[in-house]
Amino acid sequence: MRALAFSVHVLTASGAALALLALIAATQDDWPLMFLWLGVALVVDAVDGPLARAANVAEVLPRWSGETLDLVVDYTTYVFIPAYAVAVCKLMPDSLALAAAMAIAVTGTIYFADRSMKTADNFFRGFPAVWNVIVFYLLLLRPASAVTAAVIALLSVLTFVPIRFVHPFRVQRLRTVTVALLALWGVLAFAAVWLGLTPPLWLTAGLCGIALYFLGVGLIPTRKSE
Numbered sequence: 001m002r003a004l005a006f007s008v009h010v011l012t013a014s015g016a017a018l019a020l021l022a023l024i025a026a027t028q029d030d031w032p033l034m035f036l037w038l039g040v041a042l043v044v045d046a047v048d049g050p051l052a053r054a055a056n057v058a059e060v061l062p063r064w065s066g067e068t069l070d071l072v073v074d075y076t077t078y079v080f081i082p083a084y085a086v087a088v089c090k091l092m093p094d095s096l097a098l099a100a101a102m103a104i105a106v107t108g109t110i111y112f113a114d115r116s117m118k119t120a121d122n123f124f125r126g127f128p129a130v131w132n133v134i135v136f137y138l139l140l141l142r143p144a145s146a147v148t149a150a151v152i153a154l155l156s157v158l159t160f161v162p163i164r165f166v167h168p169f170r171v172q173r174l175r176t177v178t179v180a181l182l183a184l185w186g187v188l189a190f191a192a193v194w195l196g197l198t199p200p201l202w203l204t205a206g207l208c209g210i211a212l213y214f215l216g217v218g219l220i221p222t223r224k225s226e
Contacts (some may be wrong), residue, residue: 003061005052012048012066015041015073022081026088031139031156032086032193034098037130039190041077045070046169073110082131086152091138092145100152104131107156122171123164123218127155137211140197140204164218174217185210 022037052058052066086092087101097181097201108129119125134155138148169175188207193200 001055001060005055005057006064008048008052008055008057009064009066009069011044011051012069012073015044015077018044019073019076019081022077023084026081026085029089031085031089032196034081035132035136035139035189035193038077038081039186039193041073042132045074045077054147056133075108075112078132079104079129081110082135083108085135089135089139091142091148096145097151100149101151103156103213107159111159118167119164121173122167124167126160126163127158128165128167129159131155137207140192140199140207166214166218168214178214178217179212181210199212 012039018037018041022034022041025031025033025037044090057066083104085103086104087097089097091097092100108131111126111129114126119129129195134151138151143151166178168178171178185207188203190202192207195203
């Protein structure tokens with residue numbers, strides 16, 4: 001049981017190795033490969049929690065904190081690597097790009113330290129620092145520099161605003177629809193990465209439509225919302 005529990009910790013920690021591979025790809029301006037490694041890290045992040053609960057890791061191996069381990073890896077893949085990408089990917093002039101990347105790094109760090117990042121009904125409170133997804137869309141759509149800067153500034157502010165963003169697995173309301181759309185998003189995102197982030201219009205439209213769903217579903221009021 002101890003070996004099984006420790007193997008789950010190793011699986012979670014492998015996200016750091018995937019982050020390193022993503023960073024190497026980013027230093028070579030290979031954005032599709034960077035997102036491929038970050039996508040694998042997302043899969044690891046999705047499965048390690050259920051495996052940890054099934055193996056009763058917290059009680060079998062109390063020496064190591066799975067929560068801390070998960071936060072360290074998530075910060076690296078969700079925030080730090082995307083911040084580096086923003087700094088160097090030429091979506092904005094260099095000085096503006098550096099300022100935007102620093103805003104991502106700082107606000108993401110503060111968010112991950114927030115003990116109240118989730119509401120009672122398991123929505124995220126404030127923008128949940130999924131900068132890997134945001135940078136994916138920015139490199140997919142390549143909007144004007146001013147638009148890119150505005151998006152990053154707005155989401156940085158929304159990190160501290162108590163609006164809700166859906167957690168795709170833990171929020172009960174519309175969970176079947178949400179998980180199905182998340183799976184579809186994964187397929188479309190992989191296809192976009194495979195096509196070098198230059199997919200056909202219908203694929204880009206599908207990705208944008210799913211993004212609008214995830215942005216909007218948390219804004220629908222519920223009786224149990226905070």
